[in-house]
Amino acid sequence: MSPPLSGETPRRRPPGMTDVARLAGVSQKTVSRVVNNERYVSDEVREKVLRAARELGFRPNTAARALITGRFRRIGVVSLGTALYGPASLQVALERATRAAGVSVTVANTAEGQPGAVAEAIEWLLQQGVDAVVISEPIDEGEPVDVDTDVPIYSLGQGQGLPEARNLLPGxxxxxxxxxxxxxxxxxxxxxxxxxxxxxxxxxxxxxxxxxxxxxxxxxxxxxxxxxxxxxxxxxxxxxxxxxxxxxxxxxxxxxxxxxxxxxxxxxxxxxxxxxxxxxxxxxxxxxxxxxxxxxxxxxxQFEADAVRALGAVLRRLPGAPADAPEAEPRTDGRARSLVVRASTAPPPNRLKGEPGKDAR
Amino acid sequence: MSPPLSGETPRRRPPGMTDVARLAGVSQKTVSRVVNNERYVSDEVREKVLRAARELGFRPNTAARALITGRFRRIGVVSLGTALYGPASLQVALERATRAAGVSVTVANTAEGQPGAVAEAIEWLLQQGVDAVVISEPIDEGEPVDVDTDVPIYSLGQGQGLPEARNLLPGxxxxxxxxxxxxxxxxxxxxxxxxxxxxxxxxxxxxxxxxxxxxxxxxxxxxxxxxxxxxxxxxxxxxxxxxxxxxxxxxxxxxxxxxxxxxxxxxxxxxxxxxxxxxxxxxxxxxxxxxxxxxxxxxxxQFEADAVRALGAVLRRLPGAPADAPEAEPRTDGRARSLVVRASTAPPPNRLKGEPGKDAR
DNA sequence: GTTGCACATGACAACGTAGTCAGAACCTGG
DNA sequence: CCAGGTTCTGACTACGTTGTCATGTGCAAC
Known part of the structure; x- marks a missing residue:
């Protein structure tokens, strides 16, 4: 099937587990089990259900799922709303790492320069329903971020008035x-x-x-x-x-x-x-x-590596973690050499010949 | 209140409309009315409810709302996953325009170069639950995008095998x-x-x-x-x-x-x-x-202007539009002059003096 | 005083899914 | 043969909200 004829169609109700169940001749609960890859479903039934689901173009309703589980499998990312290379790269890397874990990303850009913009963006994300918030480019707005919620708020760097454990990247x-x-x-x-x-x-x-x-x-x-x-x-x-x-x-x-x-x-x-x-x-x-x-x-x-490492910590704590999970992750030393020397640097003009300082180390 | 003590807390159930209702001494339905700014609520009750909501730190549960209304107030944006200035600017502009309308944005980056990556990203977004999908940088993957859904899919530019009406920006x-x-x-x-x-x-x-x-x-x-x-x-x-x-x-x-x-x-x-x-x-x-x-x-x-204009079309069709809404929006002519002449262009070397061609127009 | 309408509130059902629990079918070991 | 487990399935319910409908109240017009 292709997109519908017109943008304003009444939009019929998409198929639900009940519809799949009816077609497959099983109960709705069994469909749920198949969709969530639970144990204790015979291969035969599993096949039947999957076929029916495919035939109907079934897509699980995340709203219903979130309603009952209380978890959204979605994180919020607060970004500064610039097209700067650094932040943009980070955001892309974050989304990649996240999707790989079956978690989606909702972004909120802060209004530039507004005081309290970060808190506002966090509040917006919380209203949308997220399991965690990640502040991509921590800035100091004068007062610490202070939102009333149980949703964990992390920061990709120092500060923001958050407890140190919430800092995902070594400064x-x-x-x-x-x-x-x-x-x-x-x-x-x-x-x-x-x-x-x-x-x-x-x-x-x-x-x-x-x-x-x-x-x-x-x-x-x-x-x-x-x-x-x-x-x-x-x-x-x-x-x-x-x-x-x-x-x-x-x-x-x-x-x-x-x-x-x-x-x-x-x-x-x-x-x-x-x-x-x-x-x-x-x-x-x-x-x-x-x-x-x-x-x-x-x-x-190294945006990609940073994002992956940082998100590991976030995602690990989403499902109701083992509590005794290895808190201390590798946290690569942060002192890896990364200077790329090109042609914009040279010895100062007055010391003409020779290469002083080259042996200074 | 500030963030909780530890990342692995059991996370108690956040307050719902029922809790607010109990505190305010009204029915849950009345709370719903206040929260949604419906008519027919006395100022007195409205005040009471708002106070109670504030006291409890109530945030409406979007999952429950989406479940019953069938709409998420969220759009998906398919991006190419590069930190290129153009796409990054567009994405920021999209989010701004969207949030202003009370709609959130979930991004999905395509796996670079993979065939069918766009369709895959769209499918992912649909599974997350979105009211519309916007393809930020349309590319031609050989075969037209073909997803079985009633959710409208738009493109910020020509192509993608979508009907012309789904093209939000003039090529x-x-x-x-x-x-x-x-x-x-x-x-x-x-x-x-x-x-x-x-x-x-x-x-x-x-x-x-x-x-x-x-x-x-x-x-x-x-x-x-x-x-x-x-x-x-x-x-x-x-x-x-x-x-x-x-x-x-x-x-x-x-x-x-x-x-x-x-x-x-x-x-x-x-x-x-x-x-x-x-x-x-x-x-x-x-x-x-x-x-x-x-x-x-x-x-x-003009990314900002483009995004605003494009999203106008999308958002207008979300709520179940009037059907006879003015389909033909201004669509700024697309021929506005926008060349910025700086120092990297000059007459060719062989024609030395004079400024030939300057009067060619 | 009754009818009619605007306003204000609440009771109840429904949305589509996952959790709980019960039960059936089938084993295994005694 | 039965006791006790494991595997498989379904009935029922809860999640937090909105839609529908009923009810009540106040006021104006008849």
Missing amino acids: EFNRHASREAVEHLLDLGHARVRHLAGPGKWYAARERAQGWRDAHEARGIEPPPLLEGDWSPAAGYRAGLELLRDPDVTAVACANDDMAIGLVRAFAEAGRAVPEQVSVTGFDDIPAAAYLTPPLTTVRQ | EFNRHASREAVEHLLDLGHARVRHLAGPGKWYAARERAQGWRDAHEARGIEPPPLLEGDWSPAAGYRAGLELLRDPDVTAVACANDDMAIGLVRAFAEAGRAVPEQVSVTGFDDIPAAAYLTPPLTTVRQ
């Missing part, structure tokens, strides 16, 4: 990877590295900024002033204009690739060549990063 | 905008324009290719051979290498910005300057487009 990755990028620059011989951070309310932005501080402090260097942008290329461009006024800047670590793009552009327009005069790093490794002019040194993220 | 936009970009190049004096298309199975890619052909044919020019990529910068780079072997190439129109980035890179590495020796256009106007080297001439898409 260390951002911090450590960011530090690694900065150390790469310091190793090249740069005296200090400027940092163009993401919005301060994003925990991911804070962690990357902290990694940048770590790198300096580990060498006893006072970190220079921090710049902040909103992840956009435009913000990177503005930050670039700002930095151009300081002739001493030789290296900038950006909190994402998009801002790095804008920043590089500002330098290019001003005739400050990258990487000859100024080195720039990004974060994310967007697909275009390798093809920019110059190709961008950046940090690769 | 003209892609075709016309692409033509416009090519005409811009021809007007600059380029003799012919190469085209780096998206995958042939994407209808959007076909439409953009057609627009490119249109532009040539309108001037009686035989369009040169078509190149095809997979939307990725890497594909653009490979196409660039290919084109480098032809010294006569002076202009390339790419079907999206990412491929344009890769292509520009290939030319840059080979010393063929953009735009001095070769002009390049993109499509989408990703945020980074204005900050690339050189800034990219491209076509701006």
Whole structure:
């Protein structure tokens, strides 16, 4: 059969287990058993039921099932409603991992910048009926998320005022990877590295900024002033204009690739060549990063792996878990190397020949 | 109250209308009326009920509601599971427009490249219970989508074997905008324009290719051979290498910005300057487009507006529409100008001075 | 004072499924 | 042969809500 003739058809009642049961000559309960793959159904009956179900185009009614079981086999994902590469990748990865487990995903984007937008999005999801909520890009709205519900709320990163156990991803990755990028620059011989951070309310932005501080402090260097942008290329461009006024800047670590793009552009327009005069790093490794002019040194993220690992924890707790399940999952160390060195970084201009710092490690 | 102590709590039964009714001293049916904003409830009772509901933290059970009404107030969106800027933007816009109407969105990403993946995703959504399905990026899998259901299936673009009425967006936009970009190049004096298309199975890619052909044919020019990529910068780079072997190439129109980035890179590495020796256009106007080297001439898409308009049609038909509702909605002409001219396009190298073609129109 | 209608509320059934329990059919071992 | 289990099946009910219908109340028109 194909789609119906018109959009406004009365839409007849879809077949239910009762219809299948009648056709197969068994009880509704038996159909239920077959559909749910329960034990104690003879192969013969199972076959008969499946045939009947196929013939009628039967699809179990999830509403009825959810009503009686009290569980929806659906999770809610709160996303920030941007088409940013990182969040978008994460969301796709989340859906994949989830569907594989027979769980569906309902998304809710937060209204940008609105205070309480996250709580609002969570409330919306709870009203839709979900077994768990995952906050995809945790941000700090000032007050902790506080919703009256028994539905577990998780966060893909630190913060949100949730108990630590609800943090599905180690914050260390951002911090450590960011530090690694900065150390790469310091190793090249740069005296200090400027940092163009993401919005301060994003925990991911804070962690990357902290990694940048770590790198300096580990060498006893006072970190220079921090710049902040909103992840956009435009913000990177503005930050670039700002930095151009300081002739001493030789290296900038950006909190994402998009801002790095804008920043590089500002330098290019001003005739400050990258990487000859100024080195720039990004974060994310967007697909275009390798093809920019110059190709961008950046940090690769592992969204797919992160999502799978994170969701493992969520899904395991859905069905009414064994309570003594192995709480401590592998949690990959978060310190895996992931810096991708390309052509946007080089030794600073004044140290001309030789490769100082290369042996500094 | 805050989240519960532990993830594995027994999760007590959430309050229902019966509980609210008991507390408010009315019947359960009256609670239902208040919750659904029905007429014929005295202000006094309404107040009492709302207070009780608030006190108990009552949230209506959508499963029970869906069970009896047969409608879920939820739509399914089939997405291609890429973090591409276009699709990601569309998805965000869809969710926004939908939530504003009190309808939630469940996403299903197709398994890349698998035949029948779209039908599979639709089937999954139908099993979850949705009132309509929207295919976000229509592609041609060879055989038309054919699912046995009364749930309406729409497509954000031509194709998919669905009846024309199910096409929510005019294909003209892609075709016309692409033509416009090519005409811009021809007007600059380029003799012919190469085209780096998206995958042939994407209808959007076909439409953009057609627009490119249109532009040539309108001037009686035989369009040169078509190149095809997979939307990725890497594909653009490979196409660039290919084109480098032809010294006569002076202009390339790419079907999206990412491929344009890769292509520009290939030319840059080979010393063929953009735009001095070769002009390049993109499509989408990703945020980074204005900050690339050189800034990219491209076509701006209006995802938000498209999504709102498209969903208007879907949502209007959900509740059991008036049947004689104004079927013909504005359908903005799809020919709105949207070319954003930046620095990646210029007259061809051999015609040095003067600006030929500028008056060709 | 009765009729009629708008307003306000509640009792009851129904939606399609899964849980509970009972019972039938069939074994196995004594 | 029966006791006691395992396998298989169905009748009945509950889940939390909305739809239907009945009932009651107040007020205006006759």
